Amino acid sequence: xxxxxxxxxxxxxxxxxxxxxxxxxxxxxxxxxxxxxxxxxxxxxxxxxxxxxxxxxxxxxxxxxxxxxxxxxxxxxxxxxxxxxxxxxxxxxxxxxxxxxxxxxxxxxxxxxxxxxxxxxxxxxxxxxxxxxxxxxxxxxxxxxxxxxxxxxxxxxxxxxxxxxxxxxxxxxxxxxxxxxxxxxxxxxxxxxxxxxxxxxxxxxxxxxxxxxxxxxxxxxxxxxxxxxxxxxxxxxxxxxxxxxxxxxxxxxxxxxxxxxxxxxxxxxxxxxxxxxxxxxxxxxxxxxxxxxxxxxxxxxxxxxxxxxxxxxxxxxxxxxxxxxxxxxxxxxxxxxxxxxxxxxxxxxxxxxxxxxxxxxxxxxxxxxxxxxxxxxxx
Numbered sequence: 001x002x003x004x005x006x007x008x009x010x011x012x013x014x015x016x017x018x019x020x021x022x023x024x025x026x027x028x029x030x031x032x033x034x035x036x037x038x039x040x041x042x043x044x045x046x047x048x049x050x051x052x053x054x055x056x057x058x059x060x061x062x063x064x065x066x067x068x069x070x071x072x073x074x075x076x077x078x079x080x081x082x083x084x085x086x087x088x089x090x091x092x093x094x095x096x097x098x099x100x101x102x103x104x105x106x107x108x109x110x111x112x113x114x115x116x117x118x119x120x121x122x123x124x125x126x127x128x129x130x131x132x133x134x135x136x137x138x139x140x141x142x143x144x145x146x147x148x149x150x151x152x153x154x155x156x157x158x159x160x161x162x163x164x165x166x167x168x169x170x171x172x173x174x175x176x177x178x179x180x181x182x183x184x185x186x187x188x189x190x191x192x193x194x195x196x197x198x199x200x201x202x203x204x205x206x207x208x209x210x211x212x213x214x215x216x217x218x219x220x221x222x223x224x225x226x227x228x229x230x231x232x233x234x235x236x237x238x239x240x241x242x243x244x245x246x247x248x249x250x251x252x253x254x255x256x257x258x259x260x261x262x263x264x265x266x267x268x269x270x271x272x273x274x275x276x277x278x279x280x281x282x283x284x285x286x287x288x289x290x291x292x293x294x295x296x297x298x299x300x301x302x303x304x305x306x307x308x309x310x311x312x313x314x315x316x317x318x319x320x321x322x323x324x325x326x327x328x329x330x331x332x333x334x335x336x337x338x339x340x341x342x343x344x345x346x347x348x349x350x351x352x353x354x355x356x357x358x359x360x361x362x363x364x365x366x367x368x369x370x371x372x373x374x375x376x377x378x379x
Contacts, residue, residue, distance in 0.1 A: 001319050001322075002156070002212065002215050002216075002270075003266060003269055003270050003273065003311075003316050003319060004153050004315075005262070005263070005266040006150055006153065007113050007114065007260070007262065007263065008113055008114065008146040008149065008196075008205065008263075009113065009143065009146035009147050009149070009150045010113040011047055011110060011111055011112075011113050011139065011142070011143050011146070011196070012047055012048050012110070012111040012125055012127075013043075013044055013047065013048070013109060013110045013111070013127075013139070014044075014107065014109040014110075014127060015041070015044055016037065016040055016044075016106055016107070016108065016136075017037045018033040018034075018036045018037045018040075018086070018106070019033040019034050019037060021102045021105045021106050022102050022377060023098075023102075023377055023378040023379075024375075024376070024377065024378070025376035025377055025378050026376050028373065028374070028375075029374075029375045029376050029377065032082065032085070032086070032373055032375055033086075035082060036079070036082045036083065036086060039075065039078050039079040039082060040079055042075050043072070043075050043076060043079060043140075043143075046068075046071070046072050046075065047072070047143070058071060059071075062074055067151070067154065069147055069150050069151045069154055070151060072147050073144065073147050073148065073151065076140060076143065076144045076147070077144075079140065080140060080141070080144065080368070080369065081369045081370055081371040082371050083133075083136065083137060083140065084137070084368055084369065084370035084371070085370050085371045085372065085373055085375070086133065086375065087133050087134065087137060088370060089374070089375040089377075090103070090133055093377065093379055096379045098379050099377070099379060103131050103132065103133060104131040106131075106133075106136075107129055108129060108130060108131065108132070108133075108135050108136045109127040109128065109129045110127065110128060110135075110139040110194060110196075110197075111125035111126060111127050111128070111194065112125070112126070112128065112194035112195050112196060113146075113196070114194075114195045114196065114201070114259060114260050114263050115194060115195055115258045115259070115260065116258055116259065116260045116261060117258050128192060128193050128194045128197070130185075130191050130193060130197070132185060134181060134184055134185045135185060135193075135197060137181060138177060138181055138182070138185060138196075138197050139194075139196060139197060141173055141176070141177050141181065142174075142177060142196045142197075142202065142205075144173060145170045145173035145174045145177070145205065145209075146170070146205075148166050148167075148169050148170035148173065149166070149167060149170040149205075149209055149212070151166055152164075152165075152166035152167045152170065152212070152213075152216075156216065160216050160219055160220045160223075161220070163216050164213045164216040164217050164220070164361070165364070167209045167210070167212045167213035167216060167361075168209070168210070168213045168361060168362065168363055168364045169364045169366070170205075170209040171206045171207075171209035171210045171213065171363035171364070172206075172363040172364040172365050172366040173366045174202045174203070174205045174206035174209060175202075175203075175206045175363050175365075175366070176365070176366040176368070177199070177202040178199040178200075178202040178203045178206065179199075182198075182199040182202070185197075195255075195256065195258070195259060198255055200248050200249075200252050200255065203248060204245045204248050204249060206363060207241050207242070207244055207245040207248075208241075208242070208245055208267070209363075210241055210359075210361050210362070210363060211238045211241040211242055211245075211270065211274075211361075213361035214234065214237060214238050214241070214359065214360065214361040215238055215274070217234070217360060217361055218231065218234045218235060218238075221234065227285075228281045228282075228284040228285045228288070229281070229282075229285040230358065231281045232278045232279075232280075232281035232282040232285055232355070233278075233355075233356055233357055233358035234357075234358055234360065235274045235275075235277045235278035235281060236274070236275065236278035236355045236356065236357040236358075237357030237358050237359040237360075238270070238271075238274040238357075239271050239274050239275040239278060239355075239357070240357040240359075241359065242267055242268075242270055242271035242274075243271060245267055246267055246268065246271065249264065249267075262313070265311055265312065265313065268309060268311075269309060269311040269313075269316050269320075271309075272305070272306055272308075272309035272320075273306075273319065273320060273323060275302070275305065275306075275355075276302050276303075276305075276306045276323055276324070276327060277323065278355055279298050279299065279301065279302035279327075279355070280299070280302065280323075280326070280327050280330065282298050282353065282355060283295040283296075283298040283299045283302075283330065283334070284330075286298065286353065287334060291344075292334055292337060292338045292341075292342045292344050293338060293342070293344030293345050293346050293347060294344075294347055294352065294353065295334050296331065296334050296335055296338060296344075296346050297346050297347040297348050297351070297352050298352055298353070299327055299330060299331040299334065300331065300346070300348070301348065301352060302327060303324060303327055303328065303331065306320070306323075306324060306327075307324075
């Protein structure tokens, strides 16, 4: 089983009406602005949970989609090409003072799903405003990637292959944000922003999605009867990936001073869980090679380490409990066997074999789409 954390997709945003701000020179441009507002409004209503549409009507409007997550993904896929086209044409006239004022009047505001102050604010989430259209693109793409990840978790019990693909797609979108979109948002660097609107957080989320894709791939490998030695390496690569994510967070203490403790616990708990699984498979592998003493040492070390990382979340503690119970049962079996048959010395510390990772999951590149319609403004 995997640990699940769905908070990254719980973003909210304030209403935007593009045609009330931008002055269109022709009917086609006005139509484009109105469609942008309409497409965005259904996203706003869904993420803000302010829609009065019944479940049956929502399903019919989406073409029969029963998953709320899938319906939101569909809405974003219809909105993003329109937004990309607006940004393309605004960039051509971005130095015009009237255009600058229009963007400011949009009042682009989004909340954070990973900020502790937003999560525990009794007056509702804190909203961050940045007067830059690419801020809207960043947060919309972030939401899209977070929902791809949520959908991957949703279908995990039924389709391991598709789940892994969606995790890899989500990783690719986060990667695109960090590497391609953020460089053009640097002009707003000094403005207070949500954690989601930072390149380092997008890198962290990209890594987490890759780790989750690897975890799903491992489940498929376990079903196929992959050797325990390889499984140990596959699990340990998840620990290494999450170690990278942890290093990024703790190297940006000012940027992450308001980060949710539950998000940090999720990363550390996943890291510890997969290290335990890696050591279990390593112990099984060396036992097959008739190194019972080494196997015992590996398991003892694993159980000592995992006790330091027990999570507070009840559902996660349950998964940890099953894994530690299985490792403890294996240890007792090996100790009894060693006592009566092998009588091998039990190594510890630096005498134990070092774990090595084997990463096989890679991000799928995201290719933005733009609805190519000419826009003209009165400037």
